[in-house]
Amino acid sequence: MPAPRPPFDLDLLRTFVEIADSGSFTRAAERVGRSQPTVSLQMKKLEQGLGRRVFERENGGAGGQRLLTTEGEILLNYARQVLHLCDEARARIMEPEVEGLVRLGTPEDFATSHLPDILARFARAHPRVALAINCDFTVNLLSGFSRGEYDLVLFKREPQGRLGSPAAGPEDGVGVWREGLVWAANARLVLDDAKPLPLVLAPAPDVYRRRAIAALDAAERKWQVVFTSPSLAGLQAAVRAGLGLSVLPREMVPDGAVVLAPREHRLPELPDTEIVLYKMPGKISRPATLLAEHIVHSLEGGVKAVADD
Numbered sequence: 160m161p162a163p164r165p166p167f168d169l170d171l172l173r174t175f176v177e178i179a180d181s182g183s184f185t186r187a188a189e190r191v192g193r194s195q196p197t198v199s200l201q202m203k204k205l206e207q208g209l210g211r212r213v214f215e216r217e218n219g220g221a222g223g224q225r226l227l228t229t230e231g232e233i234l235l236n237y238a239r240q241v242l243h244l245c246d247e248a249r250a251r252i253m254e255p256e257v258e259g260l261v262r263l264g265t266p267e268d269f270a271t272s273h274l275p276d277i278l279a280r281f282a283r284a285h286p287r288v289a290l291a292i293n294c295d296f297t298v299n300l301l302s303g304f305s306r307g308e309y310d311l312v313l314f315k316r317e318p319q320g321r322l323g324s325p326a327a328g329p330e331d332g333v334g335v336w337r338e339g340l341v342w343a344a345n346a347r348l349v350l351d352d353a354k355p356l357p358l359v360l361a362p363a364p365d366v367y368r369r370r371a372i373a374a375l376d377a378a379e380r381k382w383q384v385v386f387t388s389p390s391l392a393g394l395q396a397a398v399r400a401g402l403g404l405s406v407l408p409r410e411m412v413p414d415g416a417v418v419l420a421p422r423e424h425r426l427p428e429l430p431d432t433e434i435v436l437y438k439m440p441g442k443i444s445r446p447a448t449l450l451a452e453h454i455v456h457s458l459e460g461g462v463k464a465v466a467d468d
Contacts, residue, residue: 169245171205172238174198175213178225179235209234243457247284250449258287259446264303264312267294268391269434272411273336277457281450288446296389298364310439310447313454315366315432335458336434338408340370342419342426345401350424355383357403359394362387366432371406374427408432 177187178198188195206212213231227235265274270292278290295303297314304312313335350356356375360368375382386397395413398405404419406429412418421428438451 167241169242171201172242174201175205176235176238176242178202178214179227179231182225184225243280246453246456247280250284256287257285257445257449259444260289260291261311261444261447261450262291262293262309263450264293264295264300264309264314266297266300266313266315266434267389268408268411269313269315269336269338270294271391272408273458274454277454280457281453284453285446285449288450290450296361296364297366304437304439307439310443311451311454312437313434314437316435317430317433332435332437333455334433335436335455338432338434340367340406340429340432341409341412342404342421342424342429343398343407343412343416344404344419345399345415346417348401348404350404352425355381357385358382359386359388359397359403359405360384361389361394365389367406370429370432374429378425378427380425380427 174187174191174193177190178184181187181190184198184202185195188198191198193201202214206214209230211230212228213234214225215228274292278292282288282290293300293303293309297316300309300312300314303309315338344350348357358371360371362368372382385403386394388394388397391411394405394407395411395416397403398407399413399415409418419426436451436454438447443451
């Protein structure tokens, strides 16, 4: 007898992803335009078809916060891929003639680590849309944005509220990603408390440079910038070589370097940085709107925020 086919109905998968992202059946029901009992029945059907539980319940009640089981975590990754492919196919078939130029500004490190696959999928779905990508520091990106040089801009700021909520700024701003920052250095680097900390940093007005110096000054640790580069690759190379320590997103710590435990090395803890997407105020082009939606949908759920009902 052939094995039964898994219940991968697209509506079930979309509802499942919404629950995982929002942490709640109640909020997910609002997002997908269904009643909470209907959403509960959908997830019951999904779990029965899989023969596995995908959610654990905390705090009780129908609208209580939902946590993923191990099987749910596995399914979530595949569900996102399936839905992204379906959205890409729909866009390619239903809007094959969309064309134009989209000007996107982004921090280099974020563009290097997160955007290549996202932009490649968009280009496949919309081959007649030209992308002009410029990497720069956040201050410069926002300055260019205010002068109308970009249709869309991604930039770094202090975390504000839940991911996916509107940003305090230009219309349609939205937080799309949250990065955990760490101190990174070559494992062989010796830090002498009697000497200033050797820092490997990007030049001003880099957000991570400002964050590192402010944190060290507040902790009354002496420091000295020993290597400066505007390039992420340059900073990573200097860290690997053991020239000093740097502040990097955890996932960008290069091979040959380690994350330094703040308490062990008398270093201050570093708060997260939030990545925000701004769209040009007013009516923007259809290609720019599609790219903004694609970026948000591709990044959503990348870092889980605490859910509360």
